[in-house]
Amino acid sequence: MSSKQRSLKRRESNGRDAGGFVALPWAVLDSAAYASLSYPARALLLEIARQYVRDNNGRLLASRAYLLKRGWTSSDVIYRARNELVEAGFLHETVKGHRPNKASWYAVTWLALDRLPGYDVGTAQTFMRSAYQNAVLCPSGGQEKPAIVPSHGQGA
Template structure:
C-alpha cells in the first residue's frame, strides 16, 4: 500500500466520508451554463446538505450560509433567486422574521414528504425543472407582490357604460342623396379623356 491510500477506506479510490452527487444532467444543462459563478457555488452548498431523506428541508438562510463563508446578503439573495428561477431548487416553506427560515428542495431528487411544508409545496414541485421549458420552472410559493386574488373588475373601475358614443349621439339622415357627395360620376370626365395643353 502506498502513501496515497493510507487515508482511504477499503481502497475505494477517494477520501473517506460523504460526497456531493450532482448528476451530469444538471451540470450539462443549458440552465446550469446560464448561472452566475455565485449561483453555481450556492448550488454546491445546497447539494452538500442533501442526505437521502431531507430533500425539502434544505437551508439557504443568511444565518446558515454565513457559517459557510457567505458574507454578502445581497450576493446570497441574487444567487438564491437564480437557483429558484432556473428550476434547480424549490421552496417548500416560506420563511419569515424573526426566526423562521425558508426550506428548499433540489429538483434532481424526489421530494421527501414532511408535514411541515407550506400548503401547495408538494403539488407545485416539478422534478428536473432545470431541464424543462422555462414556463415550468419552480418558483417561490408566493408571488413577489403578495397573494392577493385576481381582480374581477376592469383596471379603470366598474363605471356604467355611457348611453351615447364618446363623440356625441349619431344623427340619422334618411333623406336620399340625388348626387354623390363628390358629384355624379357620369358627369365627370375620365382622366384619360381630358384635353392636354
C-alpha cells in the same frame, strides 16, 4: 479479522476520502440552465446540495445565518443567487420563511421531494422534478458593448 480491521481495509480500498459527497448528475451540469447561471449561483447550488443526506430533500437551507458559517458574507449575493436558482428551476421553495427566526426550506429538483412534515400547503403539488430542463432562459445582457460614437458637444 475484527470489524475495525475490515472497516479500515474497506476505507483503504474505497479509493476516495472519508465522509459524504455531493451527488450532482451530469444532466444538471450539462444543462443549458446550468450554463446560464452566474458563478455565485453555481457556488450556492453546491452549498445547498452539500446539505442533502438521504431523506431531507425539502429541508435544505439557504439562509444567511447558515451560509455565514460556510464563508458567505453578503446577504445581497445570497439573495440574488438563490432567486436565480429558483427561477432556473434548480431549487423549489417548500417552506416560506418568516422573520425573525424561521428560515425558508428548499428542495433540489434533480431528486424526488422527500415527504416530510411542515411543508407549506400545495408544495408537493407544485414540485416539479427536473424543472431546470424546462426553464425559460433569459439573456443576461451579454457582453455587447454600446457603440462608440462622437459626442454631440455642449450645445447639441
